[in-house]
Amino acid sequence: MAQTAACRTMTYVAVTTGRDDIIAALSKQRLKMKLIASPTSPYARKARIVLAEKKIDYDLVLDNPWSEDSGVPKLNPLGKVPVLVLDDESTLFDSRVIAEYLDSVTPNNRLLPTSGRERIRVKRWEALADGVLDAAVAAFLEAKRSKVEQSATSIARQRGKIDRTLAMMAEELGDQAWCSGNAFSLADIALGVMLGYLDFRLSDIAWRETYPNLARLYSELMTRPSFAETVPQG
Numbered sequence: 001m002a003q004t005a006a007c008r009t010m011t012y013v014a015v016t017t018g019r020d021d022i023i024a025a026l027s028k029q030r031l032k033m034k035l036i037a038s039p040t041s042p043y044a045r046k047a048r049i050v051l052a053e054k055k056i057d058y059d060l061v062l063d064n065p066w067s068e069d070s071g072v073p074k075l076n077p078l079g080k081v082p083v084l085v086l087d088d089e090s091t092l093f094d095s096r097v098i099a100e101y102l103d104s105v106t107p108n109n110r111l112l113p114t115s116g117r118e119r120i121r122v123k124r125w126e127a128l129a130d131g132v133l134d135a136a137v138a139a140f141l142e143a144k145r146s147k148v149e150q151s152a153t154s155i156a157r158q159r160g161k162i163d164r165t166l167a168m169m170a171e172e173l174g175d176q177a178w179c180s181g182n183a184f185s186l187a188d189i190a191l192g193v194m195l196g197y198l199d200f201r202l203s204d205i206a207w208r209e210t211y212p213n214l215a216r217l218y219s220e221l222m223t224r225p226s227f228a229e230t231v232p233q234g
C-alpha cells in the first residue's frame with residue numbers, strides 16, 4: 001500500500017493471515033503503536049482518522065476478524081477490530097477507548113474538550129454515531145442471510161434505530177458548522193464515519209436528500225485527507 005498524504009505518519013506493515021503474522025509484524029518494530037484493522041470496518045476507520053488527524057506515527061496491520069485464522073482474538077478476546085497495540089505490547093479496544101487515549105497522547109489538534117459538559121457532548125455524538133453503526137452492521141449482516149433465514153422484523157427494527165437517530169442528529173446539528181462547539185472534533189469524525197458506512201453498506205438510505213445539513217457537513221469532512229484516504233472499499 002502506498003503511503004499517502006493523510007497517512008504520511010503511517011507505515012503499512014502487513015496483510016496478515018493469522019496470529020503468527022501479527023506477532024512477527026509486531027516484533028519487528030517494538031516502539032511504534034500498531035493498529036489492527038480491517039479495511040471495511042467503520043470503527044477501525046474512526047481510529048485511523050484520529051491517528052491521521054493527531055499526526056501520530058503508527059503501523060497499520062490488516063486482519064479480517066471474520067476469518068477462521070484471524071489473529072484478532074489473541075489480542076482482543078471479543079475478536080473485534082480495531083485493536084491498538086501500544087509500545088509495551090499492551091492492547092486497547094474498542095474504538096471509543098482508542099480515540100480517547102490517542103487524543104490524550106499529544107496536545108496537538110485536540111479532538112475532545114478537556115472536561116465538563118462540552119466533553120460529554122462530544123462523547124454523546126460519538127455514542128449516537130456508533131449506535132447507528134451497530135444497527136447498520138446488524139441490518140447488513142441480517143440481510144446477507146438467505147431469504148428463508150433472515151428476519152424482516154429484525155431488519156426493520158435496526159432500520160428504525162438508524163432513521164430515528166439520523167433525524168435527531170440532523171436536528172441537533174441545525175445550521176452549525178460542526179457537531180459540537182465551533183471546531184472540528186471527534187463528534188464530526190464519528191458522524192462522518194457513520195455516514196460513509198451508510199453509503200457503503202446501506203446505500204438505499206437517502207440521507208443526503210432527507211438531511212441537507214448532514215450532506216453539507218459530510219462534504220466538508222471529505223475535503224480532509226484523513227477522510228478521503230480511508231473511504232471503505234470492498
Ligand SMILES: N[C@@H](CCC(=O)N[C@@H](CS)C(=O)NCC(=O)O)C(=O)O
Nearest residue numbers: 041043065079080081082094095096
Ligand atoms: N464497539 C466496537 C465495535 C467493533 C466491531 O464490531 N468491529 C467489527 C468490524 S466492523 C468486528 O471486528 N467484528 C467481528 C466480530 O464481531 O466477530 C468498537 O467501537 O470498536
